[in-house]
Amino acid sequence: MRVWTIKEPGSREQLTLENRDRPEPKDGEILIQIKAASINRTDTMTRQNQSLVKPYPILGVEVSGVVIENQSSDSRLDPGTKVAGLVNHGGYAEYVTMPADRAIIFHDSLSMEEAVAIPEVFLTAYQTLYWLGELKPKQKVLIHAGGSGVGTAAIQLARHLSEACIFTTAGQDHKLSVAKELGADHVINYKEESFDKIVSNLTDNKGVDVILDFVGASYWDKNLSSCALDARWVLIGALGGTTVEQVSLMQLMQKRISLKGTLLTPRSDDYKAELTKEFVEKAMPLIEAGTIKPIIHSVLPFEEAKEAHRQMEDNENTGKIILRVSE
C-alpha cells in the first residue's frame, strides 16, 4: 500500500511516498480501508523529530474509512461499517489498524471528509469542557482561541449540549463571525477589547464557571479575574508564554478555583476508549443530525501531503486540512 513517511527528520521536502505492507489487525482491533486522513500539528512535529530511528513511521493519527476486517467482539464493527477515529500513527496510508473501542461509527449523513474532521478536535473539546471543566447546563464558559479547531468544537458542544452562556476570544474578525455563527453569545476581539472587563460587565462581576485557556502566562491575571466562585480553569496551551511572574494564591483560594493543567499528549488506551464512548453517546447524534458541524478548511488529494503540511505550518487554516486517500 502507498504511505507517507519521511526520508530523514526535517522539512516538508523530507516527506516521501513509499510502499509498505498492509498492517494485520490483532485481537480487539479492526482493519480500516482509509478514505480520508487529517493533518494534525503532531504530524508536522513528528516529521521534524530528530530522535526518530529507522524505519521511520507512517505519519498521521486521524482517519476515516470503511472496516474491512473485524478482530473484535463488537459486531457493530463488521466489514462495511463506516468509522472514524484516532490511531497512534499510520494515518497517511491506504489501510490502518485501530483498537475497536476507539472507533467512532457514523452513517450516510456524514461524508468521509466531515467524519475525519471530528475525532481529535471534538474529543479534545469534549474532554476539556466536560471531564476537566465539569461544565453544567446553563453555566458560563470562556473559550479562548474561538477560531481554532478545538475552539470551534467547544463552542458548538457548549451551545448544544449545555445551553451554556459562551464568551469567546479571537484576534481576527472573520474568526469571531464564525464563532458567533456556531453559537457563541459574546465574541471579543482581544486586540481591541479587554475580555476580563467584558466578562465582568456581562456577569454582574460574577465571572465564568469554566475557562478553556490555550494562552497561559500573558492572560493569567485576566483569566484569574474572570473566574467565578468554584470555577474550573483548564490550561491546555501556553501560546502566550509558560512563566507567570507572580501568582497570588489567595485569589485561587478565595474563589475556590480548580486550575487543571493538561496536554494533548497520549492518555492511556482505557481513557481514550471511555472518552470516545461517552462522546459518541452524547454528541454524535447531534453531529449526524447536522446540528453540530465539523469545520473543514481544505480537502487535498493524497499526493499533496507537502502542500497540506505547508497550509498547517503557515497557519492558514481555521478548520481541518484533509487528505482524500481514496474514493
Added chain:
Amino acid sequence: MRVWTIKEPGSREQLTLENRDRPEPKDGEILIQIKAASINRTDTMTRQNQSLVKPYPILGVEVSGVVIENQSSDSRLDPGTKVAGLVNHGGYAEYVTMPADRAIIFHDSLSMEEAVAIPEVFLTAYQTLYWLGELKPKQKVLIHAGGSGVGTAAIQLARHLSEACIFTTAGQDHKLSVAKELGADHVINYKEESFDKIVSNLTDNKGVDVILDFVGASYWDKNLSSCALDARWVLIGALGGTTVEQVSLMQLMQKRISLKGTLLTPRSDDYKAELTKEFVEKAMPLIEAGTIKPIIHSVLPFEEAKEAHRQMEDNENTGKIILRVSE
C-alpha cells in the same frame, strides 16, 4: 441561659459571660442542650472583628449535646439523641439550634468531649482528601502540617478509609511521633530534611497523587516536584506566603496537575449537609469503633473561655481545646 459573647471587639479580656434567651428551633432545625463546645480559630478572629455591630454574637461554631426538641422530619433526631455538629454561631452557650441535616448522631462509645472534637477537623479533612483530592484506595498522599487538627484527622482517614501511602511533614519531633502513631508511613521534619527529595526517593521519582497544602508559596517548587502525573494539589492554607514568583505552567500541564484552591469559609447549607451525610456513612463507624480517634488537647470548665482562647492564641495545642458546658 449563660453564653459567652464580647463587650467590644478586641483582646481576650473582652470576653464576657451574659444571660440571653434560649433560641427557638425553626422548621427543619433541632434544639440542642449543649454539653461541650470546641474552640476554633474562627472564634478568636470573630472576637477581634472590628466590623461587628451590636448585639454582638454568641461565640462558637462547634458543639456536642443532646437533642431536646426536634422540628425536623427526621425521627432519628428525637429528644434524647446525642449529636455533634457545626453551627453558624452560638456554640459557647447552654442551648443552640442547628439545621437537622448538619447533625452527626453518635452513641455511648464516644464521650461528649470526643464527639465535639470531630466535626470541624474531620469534615475538613474528609472534604479536602476525598471531595477535592479525589483520593483513591492505595494511592499516595502528602499531608503537610501533620500535627495540626486537620492533619491528624486526614492521616487517620487516609490510613483507615483508603489504605493510602502517607507522607507527612511537621516541624517538631513529638508531632511527627503522633503522626506516625496515627498511621503516617513516612514522617519528615521539614527543618531537617527536604520533603521533595524523600518523596522522590520513596516513589521511584513518581511523586504523590494528592497533596494537602497548608503552606503555599514557600513550598511551591517542592510541592510541584512532588506531584505525580494527574496529581490533585489541594491548597487550603498559605502559612508560608501567598505570592509565588515565576510559576512554570509547563509543569502543571505536563503533569496534568489539578491545583484546587479552597478556604475553610462558609459553603452553602446544601454542601455542608451533603458532606456531613457522606462523612457519617463512611467514617463515623470507624470513629465509634475507636479505630479513628478524635484528638483532644484540653478540656476546661465553661467559665474558662479566656484561658481556652489563650491556649489557642499561644499555639499550645496539638488537638482540640474544649469547654465542658454541663455534665
